[in-house]
Amino acid sequence: MQITRFGHAAVLVESSGRRILVDxxxxxxxxxxxxxxxxxxxxxxxxxDHLDRDRVGALVAANPEALLLADPMSAGELGGPWQAHTDGDRHEVGDLVLRGAGRQHAEILPSLPIVDNVGLVVTAPGEPTFFHPGDSYATTPEDVDVLALPLGAPWAKVSETVEFLQRIAPRVAFPVHDCTISALAYDIYWNHVVNHGGVDDVRRLDQTAGTEVLLAGEDA
Structure with missing residues (x-):
């Protein structure tokens, strides 16, 4: 499995010969x-910060065969060919299974409406299991190998970030949702994850970095 960040929450997952882009x-x-x-x-x-409406149309046009999945609210707004993706839904893309995980965005303020948020779990035989939660720490799928960890947000605090990482207990974690953190303050958030998250392999990928994730026992 190859993971490449494209800034903030956007992640490209390449696994079993397939390419899946998130957010x-x-x-x-x-x-x-x-x-x-x-x-x-x-x-x-x-x-x-997860859906650029002005530019996503060109991306879709350049990938006419791609399966397009979104939370129900976004799918309703975007219209066809986007499909609503809900908690527990499964879609097969070659050997990959894409499964929806979660229902709602974390609360930002009591006065703001809570929108749909459906995270993504990617699995395939012989490949690591990947999880991107979107903007919520509420859902904890089992047996996650690779976690895209939201690091900083108006809806989160560090203790919640660390507790979420501990509950998921992935083999590998890397940061997403971190354009909201200044370069000067980044270590404050990241060091708490490293020192208290309980995960040995945490990779501080920058906004456009990639990493290869192998199953135990495989050679690089």
């Missing part, structure tokens, strides 16, 4: 909207 938003690098040969594009929720 191309307004904070994503421009390169994410130039990707082609995608097998699926998945949007966890409607907020602009």
């Amino acid at each position: 191309p938003g307004v904070f994503s690098s421009p390169a994410v909207f130039e990707l082609d040969h995608l097998d699926a594009v998945v949007v966890t929720h409607q907020h602009p």
Whole structure:
């Protein structure tokens, strides 16, 4: 499995010969909207940092065969060919299974409406299991090997981030949702994850970095 970040919450997952893109938003690098040969594009929720409405159309046009999945609210707004993706839904893309995980965005303020948020679990025989939760710590799928960990957000605090990481207990974790953290303050958040999260392999990928994840016993 190859993981590549494209800024903030946007992640490209390449596994079993398939390419799955998650959350191309307004904070994503421009390169994410130039990707082609995608097998699926998945949007966890409607907020602009996860869905750039102005640029997603060109991405879809460049990938006409891609499966397009989004939370129900976003799918309803975007219209066909986007399909609503709900908690527990399964879609097969080659050997990959894409499963919805979760229902609602974490609360930001009591006065703000809570929108749909459906995270993504990616599995395949012989491959690590990947989880991108979108904007929520509420759902904890079992047997996650690779976690895209939201590091900083208006809806989160560090103790919740660390507790979520401990509950998921992945083999590998890397940060997402971190454009909201300044470079000067980044170590404050990251060091708490490293020192208290209980995960040995935490990888501080920058906004456009990639990493290869192998199952135990495999050779690089």
